[in-house]
Amino acid sequence: MPKDSALVFNIQHYSLHDGPGIRTIVFLKGCPLRCPWCSNPESQRFGPEVSYVADKCIAGMGCDRCALACPGAVHATPGADAITLDHEQLDHLDLNELTAFAKACPSKALTLEGRPMRVDEILDVVERDEVFFDRSGGGLTVSGGEPLSHRTFLTSLLAGAHERGISTAIETCGYAPYASLASAAEHLDYVLFDIKSMNDAKHRKWTGFGNTRILDNFRRLCADHPELPKLVRTPIIPGFNDSREDVAAILDFLHGLGGTDANITYQPLRYHRFGEGKYHALGRNYPMGTVKLDDDLFNAIRDDALASGLAAEALYHD
Ligand code: SF4
Numbered sequence: 001m002p003k004d005s006a007l008v009f010n011i012q013h014y015s016l017h018d019g020p021g022i023r024t025i026v027f028l029k030g031c032p033l034r035c036p037w038c039s040n041p042e043s044q045r046f047g048p049e050v051s052y053v054a055d056k057c058i059a060g061m062g063c064d065r066c067a068l069a070c071p072g073a074v075h076a077t078p079g080a081d082a083i084t085l086d087h088e089q090l091d092h093l094d095l096n097e098l099t100a101f102a103k104a105c106p107s108k109a110l111t112l113e114g115r116p117m118r119v120d121e122i123l124d125v126v127e128r129d130e131v132f133f134d135r136s137g138g139g140l141t142v143s144g145g146e147p148l149s150h151r152t153f154l155t156s157l158l159a160g161a162h163e164r165g166i167s168t169a170i171e172t173c174g175y176a177p178y179a180s181l182a183s184a185a186e187h188l189d190y191v192l193f194d195i196k197s198m199n200d201a202k203h204r205k206w207t208g209f210g211n212t213r214i215l216d217n218f219r220r221l222c223a224d225h226p227e228l229p230k231l232v233r234t235p236i237i238p239g240f241n242d243s244r245e246d247v248a249a250i251l252d253f254l255h256g257l258g259g260t261d262a263n264i265t266y267q268p269l270r271y272h273r274f275g276e277g278k279y280h281a282l283g284r285n286y287p288m289g290t291v292k293l294d295d296d297l298f299n300a301i302r303d304d305a306l307a308s309g310l311a312a313e314a315l316y317h318d
């Protein structure tokens with residue numbers, strides 16, 4: 001990968017849910033956690049990969065370009081409407097080989113997940129939305145994956161945005177050395193910080209890591225930057241943290257850090273299955289199976305958040 005670059009798997013324009021105003025979201029690839037409900041499974045691995053959407057495939061019309069580009073990675077049956085990718089074989093390919101493989105597809109059934117981009121390239125794209133930022137109070141939100149996993153790159157990106165007069169935010173799970181968060185915070189106007197559970201053992205079992213570092217990081221962020229607006233979010237996940245007690249423990253923690261005095265607001269997020277198709281496109285099973293969130297329970301959790309005095313503005317419209 002070129003120096004001074006990071007792998008970007010998406011740039012999403014005109015978002016209304018990831019910080020104030022209209023946002024342009026830059027998604028950096030790679031996350032240390034492995035939440036089974038993750039709606040962006042293509043964000044998790046730090047390396048590039050290729051996804052495949054069978055609905056777009058024209059193998060049934062005789063296309064075999066991917067098989068010609070990389071015979072070992074494609075299982076094709078003559079006359080079949082779709083192919084099967086061998087992701088283990090694809091794991092042996094480097095970025096250039098994966099790029100060529102995805103490009104061979106004429107119908108966009110294959111997508112390269114993760115394209116190296118430099119800071120100035122990203123900012124040139126983001127800056128095109130400046131008119132929307134100016135009118136709405138919006139700006140750039142860097143998401144992932146985990147943006148704090150790219151400390152030097154992230155700091156340059158946020159600082160570069162400020163130099164161009166673009167407001168900045170990050171979406172983080174908080175799992176990173178505090179130094180990464182501290183250097184990002186110097187160039188941030190807003191933080192969206194996930195706190196998923198106050199229970200360390202449960203956090204470790206479900207995400208692969210405990211919550212100690214995450215809670216410490218948030219505590220230090222509040223102490224060092226009380227003026228920085230912080231939206232804490234909790235995805236409410238069936239079987240993991242779908243109880244009023246789980247959320248009450250998080251709200252207690254936030255009140256203990258100063259609550260609104262530390263510029264903290266709070267929003268529970270409904271579990272959804274939007275990412276399910278992406279798992280299949282990556283050759284993986286959807287880890288959450290068929291579980292569903294109890295609507296009444298979520299509404300009770302939302303009411304608790306509203307009563308806490310910390311409710312984010314968006315919660316009033318949920
Ligand atoms: S922290 Fe976020 S990006 Fe990382 S695995 Fe969990 S849901 Fe996905």
Ligand code: SF4
Pocket residue numbers: 056057058059063064065066067083104105106107108109110
């Ligand atoms: S190149 Fe694309 S459209 Fe053709 S068989 Fe492969 S995946 Fe399908």
